[in-house]
Amino acid sequence: MESLTYSAQVAVEDSDKVFDEMIHSVEKWHSDVKRLIRSQENAAVGQAEEQVDQLQKEIAELRRRDAELEQLSKTEDSIIFLQSCQSILALPGMRRLIQHQCQSTSVF
Numbered sequence: 001m002e003s004l005t006y007s008a009q010v011a012v013e014d015s016d017k018v019f020d021e022m023i024h025s026v027e028k029w030h031s032d033v034k035r036l037i038r039s040q041e042n043a044a045v046g047q048a049e050e051q052v053d054q055l056q057k058e059i060a061e062l063r064r065r066d067a068e069l070e071q072l073s074k075t076e077d078s079i080i081f082l083q084s085c086q087s088i089l090a091l092p093g094m095r096r097l098i099q100h101q102c103q104s105t106s107v108f
Helices: 002-073 078-089 094-105
Strands: none
Touching: 002 078
């Protein structure tokens, strides 16, 4: 009888030990997964913030160019107009935009 009780007690203790190890293992895995998710979140937020900053810079540049073009459209001096056009065309992206518009309209 004592042998059966002892065997049962050992089995319960072994079972408790195995379950404790499993719980510890699952908790560690859960912690690792949460850390990975946070790391990916931080990376994604960082990339999004960089893109927002870049877009804000581009918007500011486009607004500045828009103001220059608005001012240029009001000039009556042909020489200043031509000089200003050359400097605006020298800006990155403007030549591609104008070439694209010319190609689009020259289909006819």
